Amino acid sequence: MTAASTLVDTDPSPSLDDLFSDIKPALSHRQAVIESARCYYCYDAPCVKACPSDIDIPSFIASIHHEDVNGAAETIYEQNIMGGSCARVCPTEILCEQACVRNKEEECAPVLIGLLQRHATDNAVFPDHPIGRASSTGKKVAVVGAGPAGLSCAHRLAVLGNEVDVFEAQSKAGGLNEYGIAKYKLTNQFAQKEVDFILGVGGITIHYNKALGKEIHLTDLTERYDSVFLGIGLQDTRELGLANESSIGVLNAVDFIKELRQANDIDQLDVPRTSAVVIGAGNTAIDIACQLKRLGTEEVTLVYRRGEADMSATDHEQHIAKEHQVRIKTWARPVEIRADANNHVSAVRFAKTRIDNGKLMDTGEFFEVACEAVYKAVGQSLAYPADETQLPDLGGGKISTMDNFKTTISKVFAGGDCTGVGQDLTVEAVQQGKLAAMAIHNYLTGSEGN
Amino acid sequence: MADLTTVFAGIKSPNPFWLASAPPTDKAYNVERAYEAGWGGVVWKTLGEDPAAVNVSSRYSAHYDGNGNVSGFNNIELITDRSLEVNLREIEAVKKSWPEQALIVSLMVPCEEHAWKTIVREVEKTGADGLELNFGCPHGMPERGMGAAVGQVPEYVEQVARWCKMYSTLPVIVKLTPNITDIRFAARAANAGGADAVSLINTINSITSIDLDQMAARPIVDGKSTHGGYCGPAVKPIALNMVAEIARDPETASLPISGIGGISNWRDAAEFISLGCGNVQVCTAAMIHGFRIVKEMKDGLSHWMDSKGYNTIADFQGAAVPNTTDWKYLNINYKVVAEIDQEKCIGCGRCFISCEDTSHQAIAITAQNNGTNKLEIIEEECVGCNLCEITCPVDDCITMVKRDVEKPYLNWTQDPRNPHREAS
Numbered sequence A: 001m002t003a004a005s006t007l008v009d010t011d012p013s014p015s016l017d018d019l020f021s022d023i024k025p026a027l028s029h030r031q032a033v034i035e036s037a038r039c040y041y042c043y044d045a046p047c048v049k050a051c052p053s054d055i056d057i058p059s060f061i062a063s064i065h066h067e068d069v070n071g072a073a074e075t076i077y078e079q080n081i082m083g084g085s086c087a088r089v090c091p092t093e094i095l096c097e098q099a100c101v102r103n104k105e106e107e108c109a110p111v112l113i114g115l116l117q118r119h120a121t122d123n124a125v126f127p128d129h130p131i132g133r134a135s136s137t138g139k140k141v142a143v144v145g146a147g148p149a150g151l152s153c154a155h156r157l158a159v160l161g162n163e164v165d166v167f168e169a170q171s172k173a174g175g176l177n178e179y180g181i182a183k184y185k186l187t188n189q190f191a192q193k194e195v196d197f198i199l200g201v202g203g204i205t206i207h208y209n210k211a212l213g214k215e216i217h218l219t220d221l222t223e224r225y226d227s228v229f230l231g232i233g234l235q236d237t238r239e240l241g242l243a244n245e246s247s248i249g250v251l252n253a254v255d256f257i258k259e260l261r262q263a264n265d266i267d268q269l270d271v272p273r274t275s276a277v278v279i280g281a282g283n284t285a286i287d288i289a290c291q292l293k294r295l296g297t298e299e300v301t302l303v304y305r306r307g308e309a310d311m312s313a314t315d316h317e318q319h320i321a322k323e324h325q326v327r328i329k330t331w332a333r334p335v336e337i338r339a340d341a342n343n344h345v346s347a348v349r350f351a352k353t354r355i356d357n358g359k360l361m362d363t364g365e366f367f368e369v370a371c372e373a374v375y376k377a378v379g380q381s382l383a384y385p386a387d388e389t390q391l392p393d394l395g396g397g398k399i400s401t402m403d404n405f406k407t408t409i410s411k412v413f414a415g416g417d418c419t420g421v422g423q424d425l426t427v428e429a430v431q432q433g434k435l436a437a438m439a440i441h442n443y444l445t446g447s448e449g450n
Numbered sequence B: 001m002a003d004l005t006t007v008f009a010g011i012k013s014p015n016p017f018w019l020a021s022a023p024p025t026d027k028a029y030n031v032e033r034a035y036e037a038g039w040g041g042v043v044w045k046t047l048g049e050d051p052a053a054v055n056v057s058s059r060y061s062a063h064y065d066g067n068g069n070v071s072g073f074n075n076i077e078l079i080t081d082r083s084l085e086v087n088l089r090e091i092e093a094v095k096k097s098w099p100e101q102a103l104i105v106s107l108m109v110p111c112e113e114h115a116w117k118t119i120v121r122e123v124e125k126t127g128a129d130g131l132e133l134n135f136g137c138p139h140g141m142p143e144r145g146m147g148a149a150v151g152q153v154p155e156y157v158e159q160v161a162r163w164c165k166m167y168s169t170l171p172v173i174v175k176l177t178p179n180i181t182d183i184r185f186a187a188r189a190a191n192a193g194g195a196d197a198v199s200l201i202n203t204i205n206s207i208t209s210i211d212l213d214q215m216a217a218r219p220i221v222d223g224k225s226t227h228g229g230y231c232g233p234a235v236k237p238i239a240l241n242m243v244a245e246i247a248r249d250p251e252t253a254s255l256p257i258s259g260i261g262g263i264s265n266w267r268d269a270a271e272f273i274s275l276g277c278g279n280v281q282v283c284t285a286a287m288i289h290g291f292r293i294v295k296e297m298k299d300g301l302s303h304w305m306d307s308k309g310y311n312t313i314a315d316f317q318g319a320a321v322p323n324t325t326d327w328k329y330l331n332i333n334y335k336v337v338a339e340i341d342q343e344k345c346i347g348c349g350r351c352f353i354s355c356e357d358t359s360h361q362a363i364a365i366t367a368q369n370n371g372t373n374k375l376e377i378i379e380e381e382c383v384g385c386n387l388c389e390i391t392c393p394v395d396d397c398i399t400m401v402k403r404d405v406e407k408p409y410l411n412w413t414q415d416p417r418n419p420h421r422e423a424s
């Protein structure tokens, strides 16, 4: 049963919203009551330790069970102001839900923590922003980038009594929540609603279309503000380094997803009708493959140079791909992109691979997959604004941070995907933004203890 | 196959499962459906003098467990709201069509000799198998001097039982109210009055919940409410104790008991019978699930009896009574301690926090590298209270195991630590 094929087969002109219905629909009130009763209210609970953002999970689930959704949502927001989007996008199967003690029972069925978190954040109704602000510190902080890291940092700084100016290169806030996450994970403009909710705390001003390196510069910011936080994410994409990579129809997966996320109508998109090849094995590769299927591409082949067990996409994500009838071809690496006379991609040629003595080798066999389009999903990298004169040091291609999210430039902190800390996940970015805000606040109020 | 037939106070029935006097037994239509489903007997919804009672609208409320299942049920209904004549004619007809099934008629009239005399004679003419005297209804009727208002005064219980025995040849079962401090007084009174059996419990005074918007108890009748009668699984422990009290009392030890209160499955029934009951009556479970539940009750009881080698109900009836004693006769030298099966333990930490905060600090918790915790019993501290076993969510993960302390049986009456011990 794939939502994709039924929708495509039965409805000749479905709207984008129909095609991208919620992949994990919300629980009903009754379902939430029953699911919350399954929580054992563990002491020193493993799920809490597994949540990158330290949410007190047994407590919020108990609040749901006792029909205090506002209390549940408050508990979530205390640690994670983007608890609403995390509930939808977190790979819970490798985070909180993997740690749930109920996996160890014969039923192997963890409490559906993500869906309960969504239930709380969706259904709580607050007259005012649920978290109040401390009295003013008189300090001003600049946050660069309004993605999960920047927004979480700005929110915590505001809560602690600081004034925050956020500078965002795009015309909308939310970062990859707005431009990158698969459309079926964040439906109904959720990213923008969440941004509005966060701003409800007060003390935060977002300046749109202001890119570091273009309209704004670090030297200025460090002069005008008491501190600066960099949460600019990863804006470059890796190349395959193959001939004809620039031919028409060879695209970066993230660029296409961004277009899809911003499109109002399917006609605005250039969707391959019959066939597409996706190269990569992470969640981005799975996301683009599934989204193409929902858009109606008949044959989507995801090719990865190693085996299924080596894919960085979680089992759960791989399962979603299979449900969307994505063809997954392992043990093959692209060696050549073929283009036709009009410089349009026509096929990809692959070399079969195998492991020999722990090393990945070609077997000497080749095959071709004909396709209308190729989507590259082999990773993003930091695009540090070239025109900046003053740059913090990088390490491993990302911004180096020391203890407490400090960069090598005085007053300047960083967090989220643009740093080398943690996994590149929304919840990690939120946590790092929050912790960085606390570090900045301590630094500004002199309670750092130096 | 076990033989489930019973003869209770002289009344034969194909199995020990009767429907208690309540809405399920309100009229011929329900009762015939119940017999078709396999119930061994019914106690007809309590009859009274005409004019028939009038009920309010909004009558029931419930107490729920964490999964939304009904654990307790509350009602403010009165006795039958149909005329005596209609009921009697239906009883007569039903009994004719269902000769094998037990049909008992429940009665409640004012505490006057002629009232009881008249009604028992009317009932006897229907061919019914027995009478049940409803001295239990705790709501509405006591305000009119009936139901629990009678059941709470042993002298009245005895008197009415005697009148019924005097004016009727039918077996008389006295249904007791639990809304008293010591159930034995009422049972002794029934016995003294010549009753053939007692049945218990009727419902317990209750308020299940308050609607915090309307600031009124449920069920709400036009903004107001009144206490009701509580029944269902939540009352089973109270009923079992009262049954045991009567079964253990030398004065009433041989008085047949029909067990009622929260019986929902074969196991509940087996428990009541093992405490001395000759049969059981069910109301709430049928009201929640319908008459069909009797199938699983009969099957389950009979399979369990087969597995234990019990051929008849009498084979295990009262088997738990001798093991129900006073605290002072328990063996002070008996010792159990908790044991955790590490293979089964899922590391939820519930046993730790409950013992640590509220019991004897007898469980050690050690963080593991993978984010879970290891729980271990500190045997020297464990008093064997069972709390950890109760809070553990995994079947048979924590068990209470016997430790041989190599000391003989010693009870409190003999214990040197007891300043009031009896001389040995």
Ligand SMILES: Cc1cc2nc3c(=O)[nH]c(=O)nc-3n(C[C@H](O)[C@H](O)[C@H](O)COP(=O)(O)OP(=O)(O)OC[C@H]3O[C@@H](n4cnc5c(N)ncnc54)[C@H](O)[C@@H]3O)c2cc1C
Residues within 6 Å of the ligand: A089, A090, A091, A144, A145, A146, A147, A148, A149, A150, A167, A168, A169, A170, A173, A174, A175, A176, A177, A180, A181, A182, A185, A210, A211, A212, A213, A231, A232, A233, A234, A235, A254, A257, A283, A284, A287, A380, A385, A415, A416, A417, A418, A423, A424, A425, A426, A427, A429
């Ligand atoms: C396709 C895709 C799917 C994903 N799916 C998931 C998922 O399902 N679950 C999950 O947990 N994670 C997922 N992730 C990862 C997750 O989106 C990121 O880890 C998270 O968004 C990182 O947050 P961030 O704030 O560090 O960066 P970003 O979200 O990238 O935000 C950075 C912000 O900075 C702005 N910016 C960049 N440069 C400048 C500049 N020079 N000046 C001013 N502003 C600038 C950007 O416009 C953006 O708003 C996915 C990532 C991708 C690419």
Ligand SMILES: Cc1cc2nc3c(=O)[nH]c(=O)nc-3n(C[C@H](O)[C@H](O)[C@H](O)COP(=O)(O)O)c2cc1C
Residues within 6 Å of the ligand: B020, B021, B022, B023, B045, B046, B073, B074, B075, B077, B078, B079, B080, B106, B134, B136, B137, B175, B201, B202, B203, B230, B231, B232, B233, B235, B260, B261, B262, B263, B281, B282, B283, B284, B285
């Ligand atoms: C709605 C309702 C009405 C009842 N009416 C009567 C009654 O008329 N006469 C009576 O003796 N008991 C009456 N009872 C009490 C039941 O017969 C029974 O004693 C009690 O419900 C406990 O059994 P249970 O836990 O199986 O429900 C009534 C109970 C309920 C729920």
Ligand code: SF4
Residues within 6 Å of the ligand: B337, B338, B354, B355, B359, B360, B361, B362, B363, B377, B381, B382, B383, B384, B385, B386, B387, B388, B389
């Ligand atoms: S039996 Fe009681 S005292 Fe012993 S470990 Fe368990 S909870 Fe603690």
